[in-house]
Amino acid sequence: MTLKDIINNAPQLFTKREKSSNEVENSDLVISPGSLVVVTGVNGLIGSHVADQFLQRGYLVRGTVRSASRDQWVKEHFEKKYGPGKFELVEVSDMVVSGAFDEVVKGASGFAHVAAPLMISTDPNKTVPIAVESTLRALESAAKEPRVKRVVVTSSSGACACPWEYHALIDSNTWNESAVEEAYAPPPYDDARREEVVYYASKTKSEQAAWKWVQEHKPSFTLNTVLPSANLGPPIDVAHQGYRSTIEWVETAFKKGESLQLKDFKAMRSQYYINVRDAAALHVAALVYPDVTGERLFAFASPFNLNDILRVLKKSYPKHKFAEEIPGLGRYESKVANGRAEELLKRLTGHGWISLEDSIKANAEGLATQ
Numbered sequence: 001m002t003l004k005d006i007i008n009n010a011p012q013l014f015t016k017r018e019k020s021s022n023e024v025e026n027s028d029l030v031i032s033p034g035s036l037v038v039v040t041g042v043n044g045l046i047g048s049h050v051a052d053q054f055l056q057r058g059y060l061v062r063g064t065v066r067s068a069s070r071d072q073w074v075k076e077h078f079e080k081k082y083g084p085g086k087f088e089l090v091e092v093s094d095m096v097v098s099g100a101f102d103e104v105v106k107g108a109s110g111f112a113h114v115a116a117p118l119m120i121s122t123d124p125n126k127t128v129p130i131a132v133e134s135t136l137r138a139l140e141s142a143a144k145e146p147r148v149k150r151v152v153v154t155s156s157s158g159a160c161a162c163p164w165e166y167h168a169l170i171d172s173n174t175w176n177e178s179a180v181e182e183a184y185a186p187p188p189y190d191d192a193r194r195e196e197v198v199y200y201a202s203k204t205k206s207e208q209a210a211w212k213w214v215q216e217h218k219p220s221f222t223l224n225t226v227l228p229s230a231n232l233g234p235p236i237d238v239a240h241q242g243y244r245s246t247i248e249w250v251e252t253a254f255k256k257g258e259s260l261q262l263k264d265f266k267a268m269r270s271q272y273y274i275n276v277r278d279a280a281a282l283h284v285a286a287l288v289y290p291d292v293t294g295e296r297l298f299a300f301a302s303p304f305n306l307n308d309i310l311r312v313l314k315k316s317y318p319k320h321k322f323a324e325e326i327p328g329l330g331r332y333e334s335k336v337a338n339g340r341a342e343e344l345l346k347r348l349t350g351h352g353w354i355s356l357e358d359s360i361k362a363n364a365e366g367l368a369t370q
Helices: 005-009 010-015 045-056 072-081 124-144 177-183 194-218 245-259 276-288 308-318 339-349 354-367
Strands: 036-039 060-065 087-091 108-111 150-154 222-228 231-232 271-275 296-299 302-304
Touching: 005 060, 036 045, 045 060, 045 108, 045 276, 045 296, 060 072, 072 087, 072 124, 072 245, 108 124, 108 276, 124 150, 124 194, 150 194, 150 276, 177 194, 194 222, 222 276, 231 354, 245 308, 271 276, 271 354, 276 296, 276 339, 296 339, 308 354
Parallel strands: 036 060, 036 108, 060 087, 108 150, 150 222, 222 296, 231 271
Antiparallel strands: 271 302
C-alpha cells in the first residue's frame, strides 16, 4: 500500500485501533491523527524529533532532506520504530527555487518548516536573503494545497534577542534588530562574532518575512512559529546525526575532561535551554490545537551556563575526570513570556519542561558508552 492509499484510507486505518497514551485525545483538533504532515529538514536534530512526535501520535509524516540517498537512514529508523507506510522520505535539494515544495505538500494537512539553508557565508548579503527566500517558498507551496490548515515555522531564540543582551521581558513584540544592525555593519565578515549575529539576523528576517507574507496574502492556513532556545537532549540516532548544534556542548565538556576551557566552546554563553523533545512537541501543538492561532511560542525552559553542565556531569559520572567550574560565569537574566508554551506542552504531553539535569544526562548517556 502506498502512502497515497494510506492517506485516502486514513479514517478507517486510524479509528479501528486503540489509541496509545501518546496520542492526542481532543476530538476538536484542527488536524486529526491519520492526517499527513510535512516536516522539512527531517534529518536534523529538531526536524527528526518533530517527525517522531507526530508519528507517535498517529500522524503520517512526509519528511524532506537535501539528499535522499545520503539520508535513507531516517526512513529506516522510522520504519523500524513505527512500521512501514507511516513515513515517506522526499528529496528537496534546493529550497530557494520557485515551487520547491509544491509536490511535497500535496495531500498534506499540516506543514512544519523546520529546515534552514546551510550557512554558506558570514556575509549577510549572501546568507540572509537565502534564509528568507526558503521560508517564503514553503509558505507559497503550502498556500497552493487546499488541504493545508496549519503551517508552523521553526524560528529561533536568536530572532528575538542575543544571549548577551538584557531584556526586562522578551515577548511576541521582541525582535532582534540589534543583531540585524550588527550583521550588516561594514566588513570584514570573517570573525566568530559576525558569524553568530548573521545567523541571528537570518532567523529574525526570515520570521518577520513569514508574518508579513501571511498578512499580505491572507492564505487559508494559519501560521504559528516556534522559537527554540539552546537545544539539549538526545538525537534520535546518534550514529548518523552525531552531536550537532548546541548538544555538542555536553559532548565537549565530557570529552575534554580536565583540560576543558571556555574557548573550546563555539558561541557558548549563559542563555535559556530547551529539551529538543519539548521543542518538537510545541510544533505539534502549533499545528493541531484550534486555539493556537498566529502565535510565537517561546521554547525557553530556564537559563543555564557551562558550570551547570559540569555539575550534572560530575554528579552523574563521579569516576570521570572533569574540569573545575569556571569562575565569573554570569547567568542570563532576561525574562521570557514562555508561560503559553509551557501550558501547551503540559496539555499535549502531561508534563512541563523536561529538566536541565535530565536533558544533560540524556546527552551524556551515549558518550559514556563510547
